[in-house]
Amino acid sequence: MMTPEVALSPRQQLLQLWLHSPDLGSSVVAWSFYDGTAAQRSDDDLPKKPPYPSALHAMRDGWRVLGIAPARPSAPGHEFRTSFLPHEIVLERFQEPTHV
Amino acid sequence: MSKPLPLSVTNADTEHQLAWREWEELRDAGQLLDATAMATFTARGVLSFPGIVPDELNRAALTAIASGAVHGGGYRGEPLSEFLATGHPLAGIFALPQVRGIIASLVGPRPRHDHHALHVVGPHHRGAQSWHADATIDPRSTAFDIQVMYFPHDTPMEMGGTMLLPGSHLRQIHEVEISRYQHIVGEMPTVCPAGTIHVLHHGIWHRGRGNATDRQRSMFKLRLNPEWKQERLFNTAGHHSAAVAQILGTSEPWFGSDLRLEYVNRIAFWRALTGDATYDHSLWLGRLEASPTKVL
Numbered sequence: 001m002m003t004p005e006v007a008l009s010p011r012q013q014l015l016q017l018w019l020h021s022p023d024l025g026s027s028v029v030a031w032s033f034y035d036g037t038a039a040q041r042s043d044d045d046l047p048k049k050p051p052y053p054s055a056l057h058a059m060r061d062g063w064r065v066l067g068i069a070p071a072r073p074s075a076p077g078h079e080f081r082t083s084f085l086p087h088e089i090v091l092e093r094f095q096e097p098t099h100v
Numbered sequence: 101m102s103k104p105l106p107l108s109v110t111n112a113d114t115e116h117q118l119a120w121r122e123w124e125e126l127r128d129a130g131q132l133l134d135a136t137a138m139a140t141f142t143a144r145g146v147l148s149f150p151g152i153v154p155d156e157l158n159r160a161a162l163t164a165i166a167s168g169a170v171h172g173g174g175y176r177g178e179p180l181s182e183f184l185a186t187g188h189p190l191a192g193i194f195a196l197p198q199v200r201g202i203i204a205s206l207v208g209p210r211p212r213h214d215h216h217a218l219h220v221v222g223p224h225h226r227g228a229q230s231w232h233a234d235a236t237i238d239p240r241s242t243a244f245d246i247q248v249m250y251f252p253h254d255t256p257m258e259m260g261g262t263m264l265l266p267g268s269h270l271r272q273i274h275e276v277e278i279s280r281y282q283h284i285v286g287e288m289p290t291v292c293p294a295g296t297i298h299v300l301h302h303g304i305w306h307r308g309r310g311n312a313t314d315r316q317r318s319m320f321k322l323r324l325n326p327e328w329k330q331e332r333l334f335n336t337a338g339h340h341s342a343a344v345a346q347i348l349g350t351s352e353p354w355f356g357s358d359l360r361l362e363y364v365n366r367i368a369f370w371r372a373l374t375g376d377a378t379y380d381h382s383l384w385l386g387r388l389e390a391s392p393t394k395v396l
Contacts, residue, residue: 016280018281018356019356020356020357021356021357026356028285029284029285029354029355029356030281030282030283030284030285030354031281031283032281032282032283033282043226043227043228043310045228045260045263045307045309045310046257047263047283047287047289048283050283050285080361080364080365080368081272082271082272082358082361082362082365083271083272083273084271084273084277084278084280085281085354085356085358086356086357086358087356087357
């Protein structure tokens with residue numbers, strides 16, 4: 001049973017962005033959003049536009065940077081191998097819960 | 101009277117000769133993919149054929165699905181012809197000359213049946229799959245499987261279908277390791293009319309979507325392995341054209357700074373598919389190969 005203080009305390013929201021390049025002002029090419037204020041995950045799977053044009057736009061809207069993917073030189077012999085999206089940035093903010 | 105076999109096939113075994121005759125028949129009938137279609141597959145890993153299956157076969161497929169006669173199976177690696185000869189309710193679709201031509205252009209004639217599946221999503225089923233690629237990480241660089249997705253009924257946006265990511269096929273990832281992404285710019289929903297077939301390179305990232313309608317959604321998937329080297333299996337005329345270069349040099353909106361690496365990988369793939377080891381455009385590979393041995 002949650003105490004009233006816990007029930008009403010701000011909850012974390014996470015926004016993961018993958019950018020065109022390591023420049024935080026470069027365009028968003030992919031994203032994920034995890035909402036700790038909501039009781040359930042969104043089941044909206046329609047294609048849509050990114051929530052912000054860049055990470056810098058998200059920061060101006062109150063999102064705090066939690067982490068940035070490090071730069072990794074390519075392994076010898078695998079210079080042209082592509083895999084995951086490389087330029088990841090994780091942001092957070094705290095909001096009042098939408099449910100108690 | 102049939103044409104003489106080419107010298108390379110004259111002394112080959114019966115299976116090889118049968119495969120050649122089947123491919124030759126499709127070639128002569130103009131059913132093979134042309135160079136621009138194959139370049140599109142090279143660049144995007146997806147080819148779509150809206151409404152390619154006639155209504156009569158779509159209706160028969162829906163009846164067979166409703167009766168429970170269509171389900172998944174395989175994983176034994178038998179010839180596709182052997183699998184279809186068992187009287188599978190959807191065999192007629194894969195006997196269509198255009199569909200046979202598409203398959204022969206990509207994985208060659210008489211391919212191997214990997215497995216098949218019937219994906220059914222009930223009415224008002226919310227919740228999508230995570231992004232994934234099928235099977236495991238696959239280090240093959242030029243050989244590839246295809247996955248044929250057949251949609252027997254109209255599939256509007258609200259019905260979901262499958263979300264595909266064109267251009268993702270050359271990336272080395274393992275299954276749901278890509279579930280960290282929820283949305284990717286350029287993702288492609290398979291919104292399509294009845295009788296549509298999408299053909300995917302095995303590496304394509306995808307996820308099944310929910311179904312917001314009051315109707316059941318069905319999709320039949322067939323995975324095929326090649327039995328022959330995937331070189332010059334399509335109509336290669338014009339493989340060096342400006343149109344091909346433009347297709348191979350067209351980015352996907354999510355590539356970001358990997359764009360030029362993708363170009364290099366596409367050109368290497370195109371060289372393998374065409375058998376033209378000198379193919380290049382914009383010197384993406386030629387520049388890297390400029391290591392002269394001549395001493396001045």
